[in-house]
Amino acid sequence: MLTLIFLSLFDGGLDSNIIYPVLILLVFASIYLLNKYKVIFKIDFRHPFFWFLLFLGWAGISIFWSINPYRTLVEFLEISCYGLVFFLTVQQDEDNLFSIGRMVFLLGIFIGLFGIAQYLFLDTGRIRATFSNSNPLGIFLAMIFLLGWGFYLRSPSKKIFLGSLIILIALALTGSRGSFISLFIALPLIFWGFKRKQLIKPIQITVTCIIVALLITQGIMLVAPYLQDAIGTGHQLSIFLTRPESFIASSGVGRFAYWNVGGQLALNEPLQGYGLGTFYLAYPLEHAGDNWYARFAHNHYIQTASELGVLGLIFLGGFLFSFLKTGYNKLQKKEYPPFFPGIIAASVAFLIHIGVDFSWNFPGTAVVFFALVGAVVGGKKVSFKSLLPFKRFSIHIFLILILLLTLWKGSANIFYHQAIQLDLAGNVSEAARVYSRVNSFFPINPMAYSFEGRNYFILGLEKGDRELIEKAIRTSQKAVSISPVDGNLHNNLGRLYREIGDLEQAEYHFLLALEYAIFRLDVFLDLGVLYMNQGNFEKAEMVLQEGVSRIDIAIRKTGSEEEKEQKINQAVNLHLLLARIYADNNEQQLVEDHLEEARILNPQHPGVKDFFENEE
Numbered sequence: 001m002l003t004l005i006f007l008s009l010f011d012g013g014l015d016s017n018i019i020y021p022v023l024i025l026l027v028f029a030s031i032y033l034l035n036k037y038k039v040i041f042k043i044d045f046r047h048p049f050f051w052f053l054l055f056l057g058w059a060g061i062s063i064f065w066s067i068n069p070y071r072t073l074v075e076f077l078e079i080s081c082y083g084l085v086f087f088l089t090v091q092q093d094e095d096n097l098f099s100i101g102r103m104v105f106l107l108g109i110f111i112g113l114f115g116i117a118q119y120l121f122l123d124t125g126r127i128r129a130t131f132s133n134s135n136p137l138g139i140f141l142a143m144i145f146l147l148g149w150g151f152y153l154r155s156p157s158k159k160i161f162l163g164s165l166i167i168l169i170a171l172a173l174t175g176s177r178g179s180f181i182s183l184f185i186a187l188p189l190i191f192w193g194f195k196r197k198q199l200i201k202p203i204q205i206t207v208t209c210i211i212v213a214l215l216i217t218q219g220i221m222l223v224a225p226y227l228q229d230a231i232g233t234g235h236q237l238s239i240f241l242t243r244p245e246s247f248i249a250s251s252g253v254g255r256f257a258y259w260n261v262g263g264q265l266a267l268n269e270p271l272q273g274y275g276l277g278t279f280y281l282a283y284p285l286e287h288a289g290d291n292w293y294a295r296f297a298h299n300h301y302i303q304t305a306s307e308l309g310v311l312g313l314i315f316l317g318g319f320l321f322s323f324l325k326t327g328y329n330k331l332q333k334k335e336y337p338p339f340f341p342g343i344i345a346a347s348v349a350f351l352i353h354i355g356v357d358f359s360w361n362f363p364g365t366a367v368v369f370f371a372l373v374g375a376v377v378g379g380k381k382v383s384f385k386s387l388l389p390f391k392r393f394s395i396h397i398f399l400i401l402i403l404l405l406t407l408w409k410g411s412a413n414i415f416y417h418q419a420i421q422l423d424l425a426g427n428v429s430e431a432a433r434v435y436s437r438v439n440s441f442f443p444i445n446p447m448a449y450s451f452e453g454r455n456y457f458i459l460g461l462e463k464g465d466r467e468l469i470e471k472a473i474r475t476s477q478k479a480v481s482i483s484p485v486d487g488n489l490h491n492n493l494g495r496l497y498r499e500i501g502d503l504e505q506a507e508y509h510f511l512l513a514l515e516y517a518i519f520r521l522d523v524f525l526d527l528g529v530l531y532m533n534q535g536n537f538e539k540a541e542m543v544l545q546e547g548v549s550r551i552d553i554a555i556r557k558t559g560s561e562e563e564k565e566q567k568i569n570q571a572v573n574l575h576l577l578l579a580r581i582y583a584d585n586n587e588q589q590l591v592e593d594h595l596e597e598a599r600i601l602n603p604q605h606p607g608v609k610d611f612f613e614n615e616e
Helices: 002-009 019-037 048-064 069-090 094-121 134-152 158-174 177-191 200-227 237-242 244-268 279-286 300-333 340-353 363-377 392-424 428-441 446-463 466-482 487-499 503-516 521-533 537-549 551-556 561-584 588-601 606-615
Strands: 041-043 388-390
Touching: 002 094, 002 363, 019 069, 019 392, 048 069, 048 300, 048 363, 069 363, 069 392, 094 134, 094 158, 094 200, 094 363, 134 158, 134 177, 134 340, 134 363, 158 177, 158 200, 177 200, 177 340, 244 279, 244 300, 279 300, 279 503, 300 340, 300 363, 340 363, 392 428, 392 446, 428 446, 446 466, 446 487, 466 487, 487 503, 487 521, 503 521, 521 537, 521 561, 537 551, 537 561, 551 561, 561 588, 561 606, 588 606
Parallel strands: none
Antiparallel strands: 041 388
């Protein structure tokens, strides 16, 4: 229960450090459970946990062929967290499952209220509440609604109705189309078990709840701008929910682009894939040259095929099929408590949603699904013939391994961030020393090697120490060897080669950076400057023009205001460099065009100000 609360309340999103203390908590809870209750752990190929263990094991060993073992370890630990939630939930009886479900429902109400308050008093955009992204929040709320509403239809209560209404209103305010679609596709499952003549009332009250929720949502949208002293009458509900301007232009076309790339990657490495968690790095290998790029495939089944190959997809499919079959068997035999149909509906909604979004990679949402899976398999135990017995000793060994990996990764994170803080404080020498210690202790983080190499290079230049400069190159090469298709790492290495005058190697790594870093404007700048310094203005123009063509999408894909400002300044520099080339060629109109574009982007940029002040 604490896991569900921590990950949902404290930004259990992408790369959140909260996962590590939670994982440690789960390991100790599992060890305690195994020892206190002498759990007999016997499963066969029909049990979901058998397939999950195969999937987890295959995902773990993919670190040996992964194009970035660091990312593979991070996501392996996330999946281990999911597995332990599943394992612990399976062991609970129906009374405990009911208590857990009630607490999760209350958690959903709290998060829903928090999101509604955000919309009313802070911002009339899509709510995120305690999450860092609206879409995972949407499916989280959809699952909680189905869980609570399924129980309400069998055991009516004003409190559950009111709570469900709050959750549904918050879901509408997320603006998550995928969550709405998943909810309505899975919704009929909550009526399972009602006879035909009994269905009219549950359907009527469900429709009533949805209509009331939408009406209240529209009212909130009308009131919110006035509460925020804004001008206007609020968003129209239909426009807010459908966002028609982006349905085809971005969400639809974009997803097809991601899925196409994922499918091509799966065909490239059909057996083993590129390694767990590496979709975003492998993406440029099949990039179609369009304006689309995503960290995740927005379809976890395609992403699994690209990262773990056909075997990974089979193991994942076996897990999901055996789980759904177990749930179906219980429904057929009517061996289930009142909350069971809601659990099935919520689980199905999640499985639909990961076909169009990245909720699997969002621990705050995914752990709820795995708790639901455990609730389906647990409670009244399903009888299986034991084909694969596990000794408690072997389970302890596995748990200790997960614990050690978590402590290893978590400790490395702490030291790594210490080094970054030293860097930001300008203590280059001490930062280099800490990076070195981190890399000796945790030798699979390519960015730590790249930063260490950069710092050695700075120190080498300051001291005129050739050995330090050579060490900087070797360390940066190590970063590239760990993650060979990371454009950022190649660009960093190219800069070092450029500084020492090895222009051939600099060009080689800049070109690789150009191939692997699709929308990084600094890559185009670095290569363009290299060609300009060599007097190869024709190549420089081509590279810089290509960079200019990607300015809009690069700026749109920024994750923070600081990053956006950095991208804008890089874009300005692209235009200024092109203006310089055209000035040398006496192409005055092109000079003026690029200077005007630069001025529009950032009129306060020193290069822009100098030009226009001179003009005056």
